[in-house]
Amino acid sequence: MELFYSSDIHDGIVRLDPEESGHCVRVLRHRAGDEISVIDGTGPLYRCRLTGDNPRGAVAEIVETLPAFGAHPYRLTLAVCPTKNIDRYEWFVEKATEIGVDAIAPVIGDHSERKVLRTDRLERLVLSAAKQSLKGSIPRILPPQSVRELIAGSGPETLRLIAYCDESLPQRTGIVEALADCRERDITVLIGPEGDFSPAEVAAALEAGFVPVHLGPSRLRTETAALTAVQAVYLSCI
Amino acid sequence: MELFYSSDIHDGIVRLDPEESGHCVRVLRHRAGDEISVIDGTGPLYRCRLTGDNPRGAVAEIVETLPAFGAHPYRLTLAVCPTKNIDRYEWFVEKATEIGVDAIAPVIGDHSERKVLRTDRLERLVLSAAKQSLKGSIPRILPPQSVRELIAGSGPETLRLIAYCDESLPQRTGIVEALADCRERDITVLIGPEGDFSPAEVAAALEAGFVPVHLGPSRLRTETAALTAVQAVYLSCI
CATH class of the missing domain: 3.40.1280.10 (SPOUT methyltransferase, trefoil knot domain)
Structure with missing residues (x-):
């Protein structure tokens, strides 16, 4: 599993910055409709469906939110x-x-x-x-x-x-x-x-x-x- | 503290190989009479006095043996x-x-x-x-x-x-x-x-x-x- 990072998640819509978009679309060849996993660094993992595969600004919608993903008890x-x-x-x-x-x-x-x-x-x-x-x-x-x-x-x-x-x-x-x-x-x-x-x-x-x-x-x-x-x-x- | 390694220790006499001798004599500038610490890898630390400072074959005599040096209880x-x-x-x-x-x-x-x-x-x-x-x-x-x-x-x-x-x-x-x-x-x-x-x-x-x-x-x-x-x-x- 590959995780992407986004600091721009609002109303169930995830936007990847140019670097993450390039990695997602150009390197890993993800296309609209693919499922990707995104974190925003605060705890949850968002399972998302890619809706826009622009290699400089990919967009995805959140399908499921897994809270406290990979968390530790301290x-x-x-x-x-x-x-x-x-x-x-x-x-x-x-x-x-x-x-x-x-x-x-x-x-x-x-x-x-x-x-x-x-x-x-x-x-x-x-x-x-x-x-x-x-x-x-x-x-x-x-x-x-x-x-x-x-x-x-x-x-x-x-x-x-x-x-x-x-x-x-x-x-x-x-x-x-x-x-x-x-x-x-x-x-x-x-x-x-x-x-x-x-x-x-x-x-x-x-x-x-x-x-x-x-x-x-x-x-x-x-x-x-x-x-x-x-x-x-x-x-x-x- | 710097440790030297020797596999040639007999009757209280430690001989360093050419690499360790060079490090001891040429790099660290130890001379006959200096105290050095030597291990043979089996547990003890030998506090030694350098008796021969040939940079390709240094020799030392053991002054004190500290058993199980830096050992752990398992x-x-x-x-x-x-x-x-x-x-x-x-x-x-x-x-x-x-x-x-x-x-x-x-x-x-x-x-x-x-x-x-x-x-x-x-x-x-x-x-x-x-x-x-x-x-x-x-x-x-x-x-x-x-x-x-x-x-x-x-x-x-x-x-x-x-x-x-x-x-x-x-x-x-x-x-x-x-x-x-x-x-x-x-x-x-x-x-x-x-x-x-x-x-x-x-x-x-x-x-x-x-x-x-x-x-x-x-x-x-x-x-x-x-x-x-x-x-x-x-x-x-x-």
Whole structure:
């Protein structure tokens, strides 16, 4: 099954933009009357019948709406400091989308070597990964913010975890134990940069009510740690 | 910390091959008297003092042996059908090594599009990934075999799981539930090719005592499914 994306769906009529229209009509040779599947990124999958096969502006009508298509039973924000090598961050974003995440929050820590991040590439990546893995909901890419802003902006109704490496800091719980009963909950996991969080950032997070967790005995790169956190939430809820 | 690999360790004396010697002496500029860390791939980390800094044949003496360095509390074989795109298989092998796996068994299924696999690249990959992630034990790459041979060659003392997609086949347990009490155990997880196992292969596995498991609601590519299985074992044991 191939999914198309549209941001222009009104009154049961779906319009594809020139890029998606070209892919649908020119590449995949769909013609008026064919059935296609469309997402708008908010959750549902629309089964549609193509009514206009213009390769620069295809139009379809919705036949059936399947709600929460490919959804997962939790709402997860992964707040991760961008890696020096941006390919590794993009790899994480792609795999996290495939497994199941709702928002990616790029955060800049005191020890971050990379202080800026272009989010337009990540936007394209989550769209493509969501279509590829047949998900009706496309993860949001939040604007980059500092670790402190992320901490200050989250409330106690969310299960908030901070994973850090420094073993001299307060006792950490294994992430799986910290995720007991996480089904249907809002969850935020905060993952630091290559140089770990600063002690001041850890203190701010603990003060705000974040639960300190560890990710087990293996030394994981930032992007692997972030994916391990996604997997821990996913596996805890299945 | 940088790890060097040697297959030539006798009577407390470590000899590095020309490639490792060049990296140690020419690239990292280590000289006689420096301390270096060496693994032989079987588990320990050897803290050594360099006694000979020939860039084509460096020699060191062992000062201290740290057993089971970077070890994990389970023994896991991941039996995975090679993907069409071999880069994706290599990605899995690298990440699985970083998280913690003991053996990778490439298996060829009835529905496998790729029927042959060169294992020499995988051998180099696990060596490099083990050094990078500071593990004393290097995962073994088993010779390619058929899915049926893998099933026939495993005994009931091992916790054996088979993850397949076909929902019409016998009731599957969530992988986390199937891994309860997996600590310190021998575990084998069997992951099929892009086209899933054949019904005959599933029947053979169930007949042999494999536990049928699922990996949750997300549609995962072969290599992501395989990594999810590694994470499930890792996270169940931490």
